[in-house]
Amino acid sequence: MLFFSFFKTLIGKTVAVELKNDVILTGTLHSCDQYLNLKLSSVTVVNGDKYPQLGCLKNAFVRGSVVRYVQIPSGEVNTELLEDATRKENAPKKREVAK
């Protein structure tokens, strides 16, 4: 759930999504879900002449399972917040003591 929340903070920002078949899509992150499926608006393909079929798309829904990388602008990431959230998520859970 951590990265789902992380991506929600990036909605509206421009990201580059590299897929497992080396296609790179650039666009504005419109939405995401718990499977990290992404929806990009104003999408362009980075190597557009090699993959011309995508030129007619207005927006693209990318299934989370085919993503290799998501490249984000470094200025958008609050690393301290991210690290704190990671620590909280991985903190050992307190066990209930039965009376």
Add this chain to the structure above:
Amino acid sequence: MSLPFGSVPGYLPGSTSLVEQLDRPVLLILRDSRHILGVLRSFDQFCNVLIEQSKERRFCWTNENGKHPVYTDVEEGATVIKGDQIVIMGEVDNLEAESMGVGGKLKKVPLKEFNRIMERVDEGEEKKRGKCWDFDTDLNN
């Protein structure tokens, strides 16, 4: 009919984004590099979709007959596509989507002629072009 952004119920896991694509013409790219055009009618939490007026668009990029790369449409009617096979689903302006971003350089041919062209084409060259969409080979590398 278009839904305002944010009107989707948050408890629908995995499929919140697709509601805005309902009843719109879409282009689906599948794991085996097939391109399907059609109207999105339904979906579920696994991203299985029902596409109406669906057609598979096949490309031939190394056409020696004319200079233009050609394409053909194989009409299929209504199709249910399993979610795990979907790579990209994008909304297009209309179901013909003739240019597909190649600036009108794609020429449409009937299926019989397309098959004839495919028989003569150099398989290695065409595979190189077509291979870039084939996800399933990723597992073998």
